[in-house]
Amino acid sequence: MPAPGRRMILWQIALGAAFLGAWQWGASAGALDKFFFSRPSDVLGRVFQWLIAGSIWTHLGVTLAEAFLSFAIGVLLGVVCGFVLARVPFLGALFDPYIRIANALPRVALAPIFLLWFGLGIWSKVALGVTVVFFIVFFNTFQGVREVDPLILNNARMLGASERQLIRHVLIPSALTWIFSSLHISIGFAIIAVVVGEYLGSSKGIGYTIAQAEGVFDTTGVFAGMTLLAAVVLIVGAAVNRLERWLLRWKPPPSSAEPPLG
Numbered sequence: 001m002p003a004p005g006r007r008m009i010l011w012q013i014a015l016g017a018a019f020l021g022a023w024q025w026g027a028s029a030g031a032l033d034k035f036f037f038s039r040p041s042d043v044l045g046r047v048f049q050w051l052i053a054g055s056i057w058t059h060l061g062v063t064l065a066e067a068f069l070s071f072a073i074g075v076l077l078g079v080v081c082g083f084v085l086a087r088v089p090f091l092g093a094l095f096d097p098y099i100r101i102a103n104a105l106p107r108v109a110l111a112p113i114f115l116l117w118f119g120l121g122i123w124s125k126v127a128l129g130v131t132v133v134f135f136i137v138f139f140n141t142f143q144g145v146r147e148v149d150p151l152i153l154n155n156a157r158m159l160g161a162s163e164r165q166l167i168r169h170v171l172i173p174s175a176l177t178w179i180f181s182s183l184h185i186s187i188g189f190a191i192i193a194v195v196v197g198e199y200l201g202s203s204k205g206i207g208y209t210i211a212q213a214e215g216v217f218d219t220t221g222v223f224a225g226m227t228l229l230a231a232v233v234l235i236v237g238a239a240v241n242r243l244e245r246w247l248l249r250w251k252p253p254p255s256s257a258e259p260p261l262g
Helices: 006-029 040-053 057-087 091-104 106-118 122-146 148-158 163-200 204-216 219-246
Strands: none
Touching: 006 040, 040 219, 057 122, 057 163, 057 204, 057 219, 091 122, 091 219, 106 122, 106 163, 122 204, 148 163, 163 204, 163 219, 204 219
């Protein structure tokens, strides 16, 4: 995903400021009930209060650890399985119905099962996150490998390239765009999955904090927890964008100019 220009960043900031300003004005003027919607100023105040007091760092660290493990394991399994099944058509056809069935299973229904299997610790949340990340990365990797131009593969084979050289110099570079497009999506879904797992049963984590705030009808605490998660997603997404630009630096930048007619 190309990095936005400065003008677009300013427009994005303006849009966010307009939304928050309208929210603040509506809650202060009585158009929105503060009990149900809180106010951006109160939410930011609660976030700073948590950060300064240090009470949130343990919960944030647990959630980040669960999300990182879910993301890393899910990406590794998704890339490996996607490559293998795309390169071995027999295995792809053999596992196709089972992968579709597994992907169709509702993740929320799996969360209580993982809690029974792995307990209230981090691994039940990691297992739930892996089931979400794996399929996103797997399908993109599988499609990216299959979309490689057969002419390029045949030319490489004619030049004496081995299967390992094909994977390293042709298949992986060609599939990287597909893989990174799945990473941008799976980051958010990994965090969502572990937070849902924490919400359903845990003793630590941002999901646990949100559930506790919801239990006492603390709308400000709920929005403060979601604000922290949004900030984490933006930071991690920016890191993935930088990694993508570095790994795909060999690709020419997309041109915005229209091709000449005629």
